[in-house]
Amino acid sequence: MAQGLNFPDKFLWGTATSAYQVEGNTRNNQWWDFEQQPGAIWHNDKSGLACDWWRNAEQDFDRMQQLHLNAHRLSIEWSRVEPEPGVFDHRALDRYREMLGGLRARGLEPMVSLYHFTNPRWLEARGGWENAETIIRFQNYARTTVKALGDLCQTWLTVNEPLVYLAQSWFRGIWPPLKQDFLAALPVFRHLLYAHAAAYQTIHACQPHAQVGYASAFRLFSGLRPDHPMDHFAAELKRYLFDHLWIWATVDGKIRPPLGVGQYYPPLANSFDFIGINYYTRDLVRFSPNPLTLFGNEQFSPDAELSDNGRDGPYSEYYPEGLYQLCREMQQFGKPIYITENGLPDRDDDQRPRWLLAHLHQLHRAIEAGCDVRGYFHWTLVDNFEWHEGWNLRFGLFALNPATQLRTARASAHLYGAIAEQNGISQELCAKFAPKLADKIFSAGAAD
Numbered sequence: 001m002a003q004g005l006n007f008p009d010k011f012l013w014g015t016a017t018s019a020y021q022v023e024g025n026t027r028n029n030q031w032w033d034f035e036q037q038p039g040a041i042w043h044n045d046k047s048g049l050a051c052d053w054w055r056n057a058e059q060d061f062d063r064m065q066q067l068h069l070n071a072h073r074l075s076i077e078w079s080r081v082e083p084e085p086g087v088f089d090h091r092a093l094d095r096y097r098e099m100l101g102g103l104r105a106r107g108l109e110p111m112v113s114l115y116h117f118t119n120p121r122w123l124e125a126r127g128g129w130e131n132a133e134t135i136i137r138f139q140n141y142a143r144t145t146v147k148a149l150g151d152l153c154q155t156w157l158t159v160n161e162p163l164v165y166l167a168q169s170w171f172r173g174i175w176p177p178l179k180q181d182f183l184a185a186l187p188v189f190r191h192l193l194y195a196h197a198a199a200y201q202t203i204h205a206c207q208p209h210a211q212v213g214y215a216s217a218f219r220l221f222s223g224l225r226p227d228h229p230m231d232h233f234a235a236e237l238k239r240y241l242f243d244h245l246w247i248w249a250t251v252d253g254k255i256r257p258p259l260g261v262g263q264y265y266p267p268l269a270n271s272f273d274f275i276g277i278n279y280y281t282r283d284l285v286r287f288s289p290n291p292l293t294l295f296g297n298e299q300f301s302p303d304a305e306l307s308d309n310g311r312d313g314p315y316s317e318y319y320p321e322g323l324y325q326l327c328r329e330m331q332q333f334g335k336p337i338y339i340t341e342n343g344l345p346d347r348d349d350d351q352r353p354r355w356l357l358a359h360l361h362q363l364h365r366a367i368e369a370g371c372d373v374r375g376y377f378h379w380t381l382v383d384n385f386e387w388h389e390g391w392n393l394r395f396g397l398f399a400l401n402p403a404t405q406l407r408t409a410r411a412s413a414h415l416y417g418a419i420a421e422q423n424g425i426s427q428e429l430c431a432k433f434a435p436k437l438a439d440k441i442f443s444a445g446a447a448d
């Protein structure tokens with residue numbers, strides 16, 4: 001490329017999905033039951049067929065291939081693999097074999113998550129993650145799944161965004177089990193950590209050369225008002241709880257407050273082979289004396305550009321530098337980094353091309369600064385079922401009409417395809433989709 005941002009050889013360009021959001025008719029878990037409750041989901045939307053992947057994921061794998069992608073991240077639905085306690089459904093595992101084989105046949109390297117927010121109905125009935133028994137059950141499910149699929153997948157994520165699950169389900173109380181109970185959240189946090197550690201060991205025992213990690217959501221909290229120390233205190237507290245507590249436990253095996261008093265749990269120490277970063281936005285924090293807010297209310301920067309509105313307001317703010325900052329912060333752990341999710345809801349696609357380019361520019365800066373970033377997985381390929389937002393928020397490179405299952409490529413799909421094909425971003429490509437950004441990035445002496 002004459003002038004451009006070149007990415008490393010063998011860089012993975014992919015998209016990311018989760019089973020419940022794309023497979024359709026996933027009836028045997030807590031989310032399906034939750035969906036049936038009036039008002040639970042925006043406009044009482046139903047996941048229904050979702051993107052119809054259980055029957056025909058391959059149609060979208062073809063799209064990925066046409067975009068020159070070389071990777072895809074998906075998740076396995078626990079309730080399909082283990083529909084009743086201890087009873088494993090080998091037809092379901094065969095379908096996943098078919099999917100992973102289908103990806104590989106199209107030159108797409110799979111990255112597979114074992115847990116992405118959904119619990120089998122029978123597990124939920126036993127208390128779900130509040131019950132310590134779930135640790136061993138998860139380990140058994142992980143063992144069976146990895147034994148069945150390990151020859152088709154090298155890279156595993158044990159859990160996706162444990163802190164988002166906790167925040168939505170036990171703190172804000174808007175996802176099942178709809179609790180607002182900080183004390184009940186603490187054992188859930190511990191159980192998820194122990195389950196991750198158990199699965200990490202188990203996967204390596206089954207498949208010694210596997211690469212195993214987890215995907216963490218980062219929100220990069222910072223104080224709203226520069227001269228208000230309490231804003232910074234509240235932001236630090238939230239960073240500690242949301243962005244750091246989990247990762248440090250998996251680094252040195254210590255169970256820090258409020259989960260414990262620094263006890264050492266050996267299986268947790270060094271229990272990841274790479275870092276998975278999910279990044280969408282940052283939050284600014286204004287101090288509040290209310291402990292139920294963890295001493296601060298979040299808001300977006302007053303002058304920031306915002307993405308589409310969810311039920312409670314805009315979903316995210318434009319802050320691509322956050323991706324650079326996170327990669328630099330994670331560099332200290334000395335492990336490869338994957339961006340396991342990044343994207344935005346943008347139904348009319350008038351922001352996505354520029355947001356995508358700006359985030360990739362920041363990622364490139366991080367790589368230039370020495371970060372060992374191996375891949376980028378955009379959330380997501382096709383509009384999918386966005387949890388309690390239903391079909392409200394549209395994250396897809398392709399627009400989907402869920403009723404007809406018709407897909408329409410957004411301009412961003414062409415852009416992302418060209419980036420994957422070039423393994424980088426040429427000046428022309430950037431100028432075509434985001435001329436002002438191109439001026440900023442490519443003008444002589446740009447201080448990027």
Ligand code: BGC
Pocket residue numbers: 018021160161164217278341379386395
């Ligand atoms: C989750 C996805 C979700 C995406 C967009 C992430 O927090 O892992 O399941 O669809 O954000 O909200």
